[in-house]
Amino acid sequence: MKKILILGCGFVGLNAAKELADKKGIEVTVIDRKNYHLFQPLLYQVATAGLSPADIATPVRSIFSNNRNIKTYKTEVKKIEIKENKVITTIGEFYFDYLILGLGVKHYYFNNEQWEKHAPGLKTIEQATEIRRRILESFERAEAEKDIDRKMKDLTFIVVGGGSTGVELSGAIGELSRFVFVKDFRNIDPKLARIILIEAGPRILPAFSERLSARATRDLEALGVQVWTSRKVTNVKEDVVEIGQERIQAGTVLWAAGIKACDLNQHLDSELDAMGRVIVQPDLSLKNYAHVFVAGDQAHFKDEKHGLLPANAPVALQQGKFVAQNILREINGQERKDFKYFNKGQMATIGRRKAVLEMGKLRLKGFSAWLAWLFVHIFYLIGFKNKAFVLFYWAYSYLTFRKGARLIVNKEWRFYNKTETDKTSTN
């Protein structure tokens, strides 16, 4: 019986476990801090009140309920004792024959962690609902505010970082203010809200071609988003963003600018890159520990054809599956293979009807790109019995701007949690 331990149930862990499900002679344990797999590419929709958390999250247990060789635990990893083949968690120790790590990355404020409380990032459901609360509360405060200066501050939304998350967030806020809220307020005109997307580099979506990046800028502007490029944020305080000598007041500031490696990488006795990601071998294993694999955002993987692979869902999905297949090969006495990346391209969506998409030489923009975006996301959204139904439900809620998700849910609970496993975060 080979024990395979999987840390993290993101795209890496999920796909690896699916590949190992019901295989003979194999015992799989999946550990995650949360009890659900999160479909991260749509998290910005929760943050902007388009979808509910349950629409994009599926309990890990229910995904694997029919796979008797898979156990799952909701717990947090405290330490990896790689020389002892042991992982220490809050609920006890786990031993492994093979270890698969897919713990992702976390936000990075370029050594200004004090900015986080004024400008939260978007990685977890808790952060998404907090961002949703902040956005909606800003409009509520503006409606009740009499002082014009404070009112305009509340109606200013700044998104820092012009990658896909920043583009998607600011586009969705633009849409909220220009279309969704149009008849809802009496004392303010939500269409006058300022939404500013700040990017330090010369253009947004630097991973895309210049032409698509220009198109995305125009699509954002059509939704009322002001795109500021070559502007580097130098300070974030309560309700204030400073850019060198410039100073803007904003009731809501969101962070989509930097990512940082997982702290547990320090326990792996392996070489890390400048960002702290684990440099892996061509088969995604560690140099000195061939039975330990790192994949997805957590790994630094380079090949000749593509260079350093980007930190996105397709890479994580392919690598998760590949690692599991390699382990199966080895157990069955076959040779391991090297990982080959198949570039499926990249996409970013701007509001409800526009997107940009790049796939090899194919470049789509506008509505056709958006349809492709919708199709891919529905296709990869797992855990629903009936994808056609989900498509129907989404089409409905998308086209009618479903109101139900616009809830300001208070983050405070008067009493401490009974279990406190979630207090610190590792990714």
Next chain:
Amino acid sequence: MKKILILGCGFVGLNAAKELADKKGIEVTVIDRKNYHLFQPLLYQVATAGLSPADIATPVRSIFSNNRNIKTYKTEVKKIEIKENKVITTIGEFYFDYLILGLGVKHYYFNNEQWEKHAPGLKTIEQATEIRRRILESFERAEAEKDIDRKMKDLTFIVVGGGSTGVELSGAIGELSRFVFVKDFRNIDPKLARIILIEAGPRILPAFSERLSARATRDLEALGVQVWTSRKVTNVKEDVVEIGQERIQAGTVLWAAGIKACDLNQHLDSELDAMGRVIVQPDLSLKNYAHVFVAGDQAHFKDEKHGLLPANAPVALQQGKFVAQNILREINGQERKDFKYFNKGQMATIGRRKAVLEMGKLRLKGFSAWLAWLFVHIFYLIGFKNKAFVLFYWAYSYLTFRKGARLIVNKEWRFYNKTETDKTSTN
């Protein structure tokens, strides 16, 4: 221009405002601590992972977006200066010609408020998701626990109070453990979970006939719920419930036993009943303030035919509408009328296929009662453009035990809220 101020957007405030919408010469302001109207009768479904918050909550703004004479504010009432026709809130003062109060009630621990943290009640979405978190965490802890004593403690769920909320909560937990979780765990058998419903009186659902109450007991038992009647809880500590000399360990304890009047009732210069509810005139106004009305759970209303009216949704809906109509009559120079209650009966549901229903001489039980329950709840669930669609969606998620709502969402956010209007509660 007559100014009508409505405090609370529950069933009372919602129905009153709908009645006053688009009426000439009338300005309506609706104030609520939340930005949504909550369909309270289904809140237990959120607490037991059957539905998501957004399924049963609708933003107040979007309900009234087409009614230009209605303004809504999310804020908290600090004080009612009834002699000055003034209400003081966290965002400023509001003056009124007519005041409608529908602030409801809050939980009551019979002067043992220290029990609350060990046994939360179910009135708000925050409480519902916290209860959901506790229930799901208990199963997760049990799965990871090696000590058999602690494991059984985690698998014990106590619901205190055998009214409809207690019956619905315990039935839903029974269903989770007996049907939903059946294949999800490896180290525990969720079917062995103990679910205990404790009622101080001689039978559960005391408001129903004895026959239906007996049937509900049997239906609960079929879902694995142990019904303990004539057992009065004397102490609640962490993981422990004491009933006189008896002592039960439970990982999850929920409170559905008592309600208490809203604190603001003290500001109304009016007679209160023993429970602190406002005793109202036959037209639901206050004795000394004919332009101030109290309705729904917040009011104590008696008539000869029905005695004291129960604290439930049909009463609140009827009274809210009635108060608005009376105000319109008076403004139009007509006489006020006295409130006449139309008894639509009562119902409680037990799991997904059983219910009890009483309506005059009609008494339904089992599946037919459940279908009636479903129909009534869909019919009154407002805010969705397409009820047929909701019905379809529910039928789907009900019958497939939709997994998505089973999320353990952490209640903690590292940073304080920017606006702190929700910190104390008035209802």
